[in-house]
Amino acid sequence: MSAVNTVSAVDSSSRPSRRTVLRTAGVGAGALLASGLLEAGTAHADLPVLATYDVVVVGSGAAGMTAALTAAKRGLSVVVVEKAPTFGGSLARSGAGVWIPNNSVILAAGVPDTPELAAAYLAAVVGSDVPADRQAAFLANGPKMVDFVMANSPLRFRYMPGYSDYYPELPGGMPNGRSMEPDQFDGNLLGNLLGAELANLNPPYLAVPSGTVVFSADYKWLAIAAVNAQGAAVAAETVARAAKAALLGQKPLTMGQALAAGLRAGLLAANVPVWLNTPLVDLDVVNGAVTGVVVNRSGSPGLIAARRGVVVGSGGFEHNAAMRAQYQQQPVGTDYTVGAKENTGDGIQAGQRAGAAVALMDDAWWGPAVPLPGQAYFCLSERTLPGSLIINQAGGRFVNEAAPYSDVVHVMYQKNPGAPDIPAWLIVDQNYRNRYLFRDVAPTLPFPSSWYSAGSVHQAWTFDELAGQIGVPAAALRATVARFNGFALAGSDPDFRRGVSAYDHYYTDPAVIPNSCLAPLWLAPFYAIKIVPGDLGTKGGLLTDARARVLDASGRPIPGLHAAGNASAAVMGHSYAGSGSTIGPAMTFGYVAANDIADSA
Missing domain, CATH: 3.50.50.60 (FAD/NAD(P)-binding domain)
Structure with missing residues (x-):
């Protein structure tokens, strides 16, 4: 460009x-x-x-x-x-x-x-x-x-x-x-x-959600409220704000x-x-x-x-x-x-x-988006939280998943002609799903069936099966996950430096050590979530x-x-x-x- x-x-x-x-x-x-x-x-x-x-x-x-x-x-x-x-x-x-x-x-x-x-x-x-x-x-x-x-x-x-x-x-x-x-x-x-x-x-x-008053700054905590004390406290505070506004007869925005x-x-x-x-x-x-x-x-x-x-x-x-x-x-x-x-x-x-x-x-004001039925979802915390990685059509990582959202899409376009990464795939496991909010789907709850029908989400019990569903080489996906898991356990990502910048740690789980951006994927079933170049506007x-x-x-x-x-x-x-x-x-x-x-x- x-x-x-x-x-x-x-x-x-x-x-x-x-x-x-x-x-x-x-x-x-x-x-x-x-x-x-x-x-x-x-x-x-x-x-x-x-x-x-x-x-x-x-x-x-x-x-x-x-x-x-x-x-x-x-x-x-x-x-x-x-x-x-x-x-x-x-x-x-x-x-x-x-x-x-x-x-x-x-x-x-x-x-x-x-x-x-x-x-x-x-x-x-x-x-x-x-x-x-x-x-x-x-x-x-x-x-x-x-x-x-x-x-x-x-x-x-x-x-x-x-x-x-x-x-x-x-x-x-x-x-x-x-x-x-x-x-x-x-x-x-x-x-x-x-x-x-x-x-x-x-x-x-x-x-x-009804009965809550939520600020933008709350979202990082709400995403991890199921596993983090401060997140749980923030969730309670959103309810308390709504209750106070109701008592005062306000319409809180x-x-x-x-x-x-x-x-x-x-x-x-x-x-x-x-x-x-x-x-x-x-x-x-x-x-x-x-x-x-x-x-x-x-x-x-x-x-x-x-x-x-x-x-x-x-x-x-x-x-x-x-x-x-x-x-x-x-x-x-x-x-x-x-x-x-x-x-x-x-x-x-x-x-x-x-x-x-x-x-x-x-x-544009780019950002990775999930093309959900009716409205694309601009993906912020979900790609940054530990236990997630993004792959291209060759089954390999190509970007620091926690980088500023505009940068991630710039990389998608820069690399797309050689190794297609539009669409890309966010790969997570059940451990990730048990811990973190995804859009408005609470931890442990299943994704809506319409997401699967639209091809926006795939689920499988093995990485080979998941690779077959999304059309990437199974051996490449297995190797990518194995390499990523090794980085996660060591707390360092020499391939893409995920977690080096202070920005990378904003939407993460502080309970995960030694790097709050990185956790291995190990618990089946596994999920692939389609990622396309979304934006907030041109x-x-x-x-x-x-x-x-x-x-x-x-x-x-x-x-x-x-x-x-x-x-x-x-x-x-x-x-x-x-x-x-x-x-x-x-x-x-x-x-x-x-x-x-x-x-x-």
Whole structure:
């Protein structure tokens, strides 16, 4: 994969000089362009103006709602347009880790961070993929954004102790981590502020068990609660939180639900409307400047004029099969992502039609996923816990299973042409199943029969039989397990260094010694669980500068157009600094974009 792939749809010299005409409602912009009904460079005086605001924000995720809140508090009139019937997008579905170095929350928790350490670490992680001034803008504005959001919404955050930076051995890396997450939020606030807005919140990716209130930081302990005293205590605490909330009459929200709801509460208090069921069709461009957006509103096309600017925060293109085929390495599937289903690249394509360059389109926020019926499962702790290993189609290991999830999939793609490891297979034994939670299946309980019917899981009493079921050489699988078991007993993995990094030990079992990442596979039956290249969303998009302004192919800002979140090329480049490297920069550059518009105004 290339370091950065940059494409410009329209050079600035040939940008549309007049407005775009739209004569057909309820049809996607791509189809209209292909049919000739939507043509760049023609007037659209017949298109009704639905409203005029200083700022129009496209998308109600982390980037969009932070941008809207910032613009409103800077005294600008703002509207948020959202394609989905719900607000929150992929944010509401997420674990809502937030990676912002040197912010007030983690400093108050005793994290020994400094601007110098943060800059050294981010530079080491990102390298030359992203300009230094954009990295600096993230680091300088992130802490300010956190304080701003807490001052202007009911949101509060809590440090996630021990959740290591993903490369803690690099200069400036933190073995105890810099990540935080939203604190518990009472969903009643959305009802108290304006009607029953809570009903419009996008549901979570995985629902927590009834009668519990679970934070992201709890999952590492819940996975081992059956065999670990602290895990059992955390499980009891999740029940106690729920009981307390019930006594107080609260509707407790955590993780992405809390962060999305908290930002929406801030918008409600600031009188910022969020128009749901209002998909973006195109940007309105006059004399090379973006002056508004064309949307479908209640089934009819219309223009929302923007006096000061447009912020695109509409998410990535993970559910657009054609774009993934165009830009990304194969095989890749829209069924393997856990991003919001509405993320089909509308904002990115609209930006390209306005002359924007794009970058990092070949990449995503990858992670090993299990293709379960109905919804792929993003595999975190399960591949890290001791007593597990991952093999390719040749029956051999090819990666450190406990490495940062994005790295594991990068390796899958790098090695796939020579020794196919898509799909790969997570191999575990019954001892593993007796001890650890797998997704929401408790220890000792059988996997659902539908997982077997779908071919996502196989079970056998011998490794030879298991190899036959998944089509790998039996002798190779036996040899791989035998070699791995020897490493586990010795506590060292010379092949792939599993357990060397502090990050490797976050989702592990501290009772397993000498290496909490490694345990032998010995108790039948044995299981093979299919692993495919999943993702949290794509990370390529509109190319932006340190002020979140969208750039054309010549590196010049397109007047009136800003972008943030997964609609823009990630400040993390091809890497991933720590948990929350999606949401932290998305919120930060939403904040930067709105402030830049306000400063310019």
